[in-house]
Amino acid sequence: MAVEPENAAVNGRKKAQRPQASHHDVADELRSRITSGVLRPGQRMPTQAELAEEFGVERGAVRQALRILRSEHLLTDMSKGSPATVARYAPGTESGPEAPPQPTTVALAPRMSSAFAAPHVEIDALCLTSVSLTLAMSEPLREIHAGRIKPARIDVRVLLPSGRIELAFPAPVEGPGEDDPVHRNWLEQRNAQGQVLRHNLLALRGTHGIDVHVAFRALPFTPPVKLYLLNGSEALFAYYTVTRRGAEIDHEHLEMYDAEGTRSMLFPFAQGAGLRDTTFVEQSHLWFNALWETISSDLEFGT
Numbered sequence: 001m002a003v004e005p006e007n008a009a010v011n012g013r014k015k016a017q018r019p020q021a022s023h024h025d026v027a028d029e030l031r032s033r034i035t036s037g038v039l040r041p042g043q044r045m046p047t048q049a050e051l052a053e054e055f056g057v058e059r060g061a062v063r064q065a066l067r068i069l070r071s072e073h074l075l076t077d078m079s080k081g082s083p084a085t086v087a088r089y090a091p092g093t094e095s096g097p098e099a100p101p102q103p104t105t106v107a108l109a110p111r112m113s114s115a116f117a118a119p120h121v122e123i124d125a126l127c128l129t130s131v132s133l134t135l136a137m138s139e140p141l142r143e144i145h146a147g148r149i150k151p152a153r154i155d156v157r158v159l160l161p162s163g164r165i166e167l168a169f170p171a172p173v174e175g176p177g178e179d180d181p182v183h184r185n186w187l188e189q190r191n192a193q194g195q196v197l198r199h200n201l202l203a204l205r206g207t208h209g210i211d212v213h214v215a216f217r218a219l220p221f222t223p224p225v226k227l228y229l230l231n232g233s234e235a236l237f238a239y240y241t242v243t244r245r246g247a248e249i250d251h252e253h254l255e256m257y258d259a260e261g262t263r264s265m266l267f268p269f270a271q272g273a274g275l276r277d278t279t280f281v282e283q284s285h286l287w288f289n290a291l292w293e294t295i296s297s298d299l300e301f302g303t
Contacts, residue, residue, distance in 0.1 A: 020056060020057060021057050021061070022061065023060075023061040023065045023068070024065075025055070026061060027064075027065035027069055030045075030065060030066075030069060031072070031110065034069070034074050034086055039086050040086060041087060042085065042086060043085070043086045044083045044084075044085055044086075045066075045075065045083045045086065046083065047083050048063065048066075048083075066078060066084055069084075070084070072109075072110075073102070073106050074086065074087055075087060101267045101268075102265065102266055102268075103262070103263055103264070104132045104226075104238060104261060104262050104263065104264050104265075105132065105135070105262050107236065108132055108133075108135075108228065108236065108266060109136040109138075111136075111230060111236065111268070112136040113139050113143065114230075115140075116143065116149060116151060116154075117151075118151060118231050119152045120153045120155075120231075121151045121153070121154045121155065121231065122155045122232055123156045123157070123228070123229070123231075124156075124157045124227075124228070124229040124285075125157070125158045125159070125226075125227070125228050125229070126223055126226060126227045126288060127159075127160065127223065127226040127227075127228075127261060128160070128186075128190075128223060128226070128240065129160070129186065129189050129190045129261065130158055130160060130193045130194055130197055131261065132262050133158065133193075133197065134193050134196055134200075135262075137197060137200065137201070141201075141204075144204060150210065151210060152210065152211065153211040154201060154211070155213045156197075156201060156212075156214045156215070157215050157216075157217075157288075157292065158194070158215070158216045159217055159223075159288070159291060159296060160190055160194065160216060160217075160299060161218065161219050161222055162218035162219060162220055162297065163190070163191075163218070164218075165220060165222070167183060167186065168224075169222060169240070169256075169259055170185075170186050170256050170257065170258040170259075171183070171257050172256050173244060173255040173256060181250050181254065182249065182254060182256050191301040194216055194299075195301055197214070198214045216299040216301075217292060217296035217297060217298065218296060218297050218298070219295070220295055220297075224239065224240055225237060225238060225239055225240060226238045226261055227288065228266075229284060232281075233271040234269065234270050234271065234281065235268075235280055235281045235285075236266045236267070236268055237267045237269065237284070238264035238266045238267065239264060239265075240264060241264065242258065243257070243258065243259070243260075245258055269281050269284075
């Protein structure tokens with residue numbers, strides 16, 4: 001991805017130069033090296049001068065790229081005058097019993113990107129609104145649009161709570177009234193996120209000729225946990241921790257019981273990483289399929 005130096009003249013003319021890499025390009029490449037294990041946990045990064053020379057960019061672009069990776073908890077020990085260090089537990093580099101849990105916003109995106117590198121992508125998710133799922137999908141979709149990856153088939157199944165049930169959370173502390181603004185706000189968010197996710201994935205049919213299938217089904221209960229199953233080989237599991245908080249909805253301050261799913265700690269389990277992990281992945285698939293095929297129902301985003 002590095003930009004080549006200006007090419008020598010050929011027949012009196014210079015070859016066209018590639019466009020200069022941006023700090024996002026540098027961050028994308030370095031992130032890929034970290035999550036794939038090319039840059040190992042605890043390893044010192046190249047110096048900013050070395051990275052600037054490799055990618056053909058100014059040091060300012062390198063510093064911006066490194067700040068992005070630090071915000072994603074992929075780099076540590078960033079100080080002036082010395083190279084950064086790859087985080088000991090960089091998301092995507094650890095699996096099995098020794099893998100530490102990571103917040104959903106940190107752990108899900110790089111693992112989703114790795115899953116989309118497969119020819120046949122299979123994603124199953126059980127969650128409250130699909131906010132985290134939609135956010136995590138943005139990076140691999142950008143990679144597809146940039147032409148860096150192109151899976152042949154994508155199958156996505158999502159289980160979400162039905163809009164017709166009384167949710168355990170989010171819910172008003174004083175209990176739901178005849179017109180529950182908390183429930184209405186959650187439903188609008190669930191519908192909006194689901195529609196965006198479905199639209200973005202199905203658009204790949206026309207833009208890139210990828211065989212895409214997206215399906216949503218409604219659960220008759222509030223899920224106390226979230227679960228992501230990636231390509232039949234990995235399960236990411238988290239608890240929804242319910243807290244009491246205040247929020248402004250329709251210009252009214254309301255006290256509610258809610259859980260912030262984006263902050264939930266994801267526990268990774270990988271097929272083949274030992275009996276414990278393999279059994280958890282297999283049982284998670286059985287559990288998800290059982291819900292999908294029995295008590296769930298067709299989900300309409302209008303209700």
